[in-house]
Amino acid sequence: MTDTGEGAYPERKRGSGVKVVYEMLRDEILDLKLPPGSPIDEVHLAERFGMSRTPIREALVRLAGEGLVETLPNRSAMVSNIDVLNLHTFYDAITLMYRVTTRLAAQYHRPADLSRIRGLQQMYAAAAAAQDALAMVAVNRDLHAAIAEAGRNPYFTTLTLRLLDEGRRILRLYYQSFDDRLPKQYVDEHEAMIAAIAARDIDLCDRLARAHADQIVRQIQQLFARDERQEIAL
Amino acid sequence: MTDTGEGAYPERKRGSGVKVVYEMLRDEILDLKLPPGSPIDEVHLAERFGMSRTPIREALVRLAGEGLVETLPNRSAMVSNIDVLNLHTFYDAITLMYRVTTRLAAQYHRPADLSRIRGLQQMYAAAAAAQDALAMVAVNRDLHAAIAEAGRNPYFTTLTLRLLDEGRRILRLYYQSFDDRLPKQYVDEHEAMIAAIAARDIDLCDRLARAHADQIVRQIQQLFARDERQEIAL
DNA sequence: TGCATTTTATTTGTCGACAAGAAATCGACA
DNA sequence: TGTCGATTTCTTGTCGACAAATAAAATGCA
Numbered sequence: 001m002t003d004t005g006e007g008a009y010p011e012r013k014r015g016s017g018v019k020v021v022y023e024m025l026r027d028e029i030l031d032l033k034l035p036p037g038s039p040i041d042e043v044h045l046a047e048r049f050g051m052s053r054t055p056i057r058e059a060l061v062r063l064a065g066e067g068l069v070e071t072l073p074n075r076s077a078m079v080s081n082i083d084v085l086n087l088h089t090f091y092d093a094i095t096l097m098y099r100v101t102t103r104l105a106a107q108y109h110r111p112a113d114l115s116r117i118r119g120l121q122q123m124y125a126a127a128a129a130a131q132d133a134l135a136m137v138a139v140n141r142d143l144h145a146a147i148a149e150a151g152r153n154p155y156f157t158t159l160t161l162r163l164l165d166e167g168r169r170i171l172r173l174y175y176q177s178f179d180d181r182l183p184k185q186y187v188d189e190h191e192a193m194i195a196a197i198a199a200r201d202i203d204l205c206d207r208l209a210r211a212h213a214d215q216i217v218r219q220i221q222q223l224f225a226r227d228e229r230q231e232i233a234l
Numbered sequence: 235m236t237d238t239g240e241g242a243y244p245e246r247k248r249g250s251g252v253k254v255v256y257e258m259l260r261d262e263i264l265d266l267k268l269p270p271g272s273p274i275d276e277v278h279l280a281e282r283f284g285m286s287r288t289p290i291r292e293a294l295v296r297l298a299g300e301g302l303v304e305t306l307p308n309r310s311a312m313v314s315n316i317d318v319l320n321l322h323t324f325y326d327a328i329t330l331m332y333r334v335t336t337r338l339a340a341q342y343h344r345p346a347d348l349s350r351i352r353g354l355q356q357m358y359a360a361a362a363a364a365q366d367a368l369a370m371v372a373v374n375r376d377l378h379a380a381i382a383e384a385g386r387n388p389y390f391t392t393l394t395l396r397l398l399d400e401g402r403r404i405l406r407l408y409y410q411s412f413d414d415r416l417p418k419q420y421v422d423e424h425e426a427m428i429a430a431i432a433a434r435d436i437d438l439c440d441r442l443a444r445a446h447a448d449q450i451v452r453q454i455q456q457l458f459a460r461d462e463r464q465e466i467a468l
Numbered sequence: 469t470g471c472a473t474t475t476t477a478t479t480t481g482t483c484g485a486c487a488a489g490a491a492a493t494c495g496a497c498a
Numbered sequence: 499t500g501t502c503g504a505t506t507t508c509t510t511g512t513c514g515a516c517a518a519a520t521a522a523a524a525t526g527c528a
Binding site: 041042043053075076077 | 509511518
Binding site: 469470471472473474475476477478479480481482483484485486487488489490491492493494495496497498 | 499500501502503504505506507508509510511512513514515516517518519520521522523524525526527528
């Protein structure tokens with residue numbers, strides 16, 4: 001196997017090692033560069049990042065805490081599987097979190113929040129104009145994360161972030177193989193939600209967030225259904 | 235300092251060390267034996283548990299992932315503070331999770347779930363009859379955890395568990411100093427909720443769970459208000 | 469005495485090494 | 499040839515040690 005592109009890490013500041021490994025592994029897991037179920041070898045990673053196993057191990061423990069990797073005693077850790085059978089629990093959770101965080105954003109947002117949200121929405125519109133589905137997925141995550149932050153409830157924010165990451169992984173599962181186009185309609189839905197947040201219209205936020213979530217769930221289900229048909233067609 | 239009661243751990247199975255430390259520290263944090271803000275020294279813990287710093291460290295990383303300890307770079311970790319100023323975010327979150335998990339329990343529970351829930355409810359009633367407030371807090375946590383499990387949505391279950399633990403810590407903050415009596419009314423509320431779950435009456439579950447959560451929030455607020463008056467009275 | 473600076477001490481972050489446990493390989497035997 | 503058991507290999511879990519970073523103490527100076 002050729003070098004996977006890490007190169008050399010000649011000098012690191014003390015304490016930065018874990019962060020580097022954690023973020024790198026996290027990105028690779030969410031982008032499916034590390035496919036679900038693939039084993040994670042500590043010594044291999046240690047060689048790759050040019051450090052000892054200790055910081056690698058700490059990064060893995062953190063990732064396990066977020067449910068991105070699973071560990072069995074005395075055996076290799078592995079990237080968590082995507083549980084397609086229980087996707088409905090994901091739908092339920094993301095729908096509720098979209099609603100709650102958007103409502104709270106309407107209540108508690110401050111001017112700085114709105115400008116950040118609007119900046120992300122512009123990036124989202126740009127990605128949609130460029131028909132870049134993967135960029136849309138990534139920016140969509142950051143946009144809803146910003147909305148959740150504006151709601152200022154750390155419990156909901158944490159869960160929402162986890163769900164958004166899991167969603168990024170699920171969507172990636174399809175977009176990498178089918179190279180789809182996300183409907184531009186999402187841009188308008190985001191616009192409406194942001195306007196409702198700015199107007200502090202809580203009920204409207206709730207309705208829009210629910211519709212938005214339903215839309216995304218339907219999209220995933222369509223992809224999933226088509227995927228199943230393809231499998232049968234094979 | 236006298237021995238804090240750990241004694242000797244002469245032989246451990248490989249891999250069990252982290253679990254022991256994690257659970258012990260977790261309990262001590264939730265019981266406020268380790269008060270919020272107190273520093274956590276790794277070598278001290280290593281001596282106390284009779285093992286090296288490595289498994290201690292892993293346990294601390296896990297606890298940090300759950301928000302029970304906070305770590306600053308190159309400095310001692312410390313037990314997380316209870317953010318009394320943002321308690322309303324806790325109220326919001328626990329109320330919503332009570333409602334959601336109870337609703338889902340009504341939908342998805344199986345016979346085994348119900349018997350487990352009813353067993354815990356009996357323990358709760360016993361604790362109430364004995365006027366043992368701390369036991370009531372502990373069993374209340376397990377009871378709602380069982381209800382959440384019956385709802386079979388791991389995302390909601392995880393958040394609910396985190397909130398229940400945080401609540402155990404908040405309640406302990408008061409019950410340890412005032413030695414209060416929890417109203418027996420909670421027993422009846424639990425009975426009603428369980429009956430609604432068994433009857434699969436989702437709307438009723440929602441209303442009961444909301445009322446139950448409001449009741450508990452009011453209780454905490456009362457304790458908090460009285461605490462403030464006492465401080466002023468001093 | 470009060471403040472700035474150097475020195476010491478304490479505590480964490482990282483490392484390399486070793487042993488325990490599990491998987492893989494090999495071999496004996498029916 | 500297939501199966502069971504022993505052996506080897508491979509990976510993790512734990513350890514003790516060292517260095518970096520910070521906090522605390524001591525020193526010097528005005």
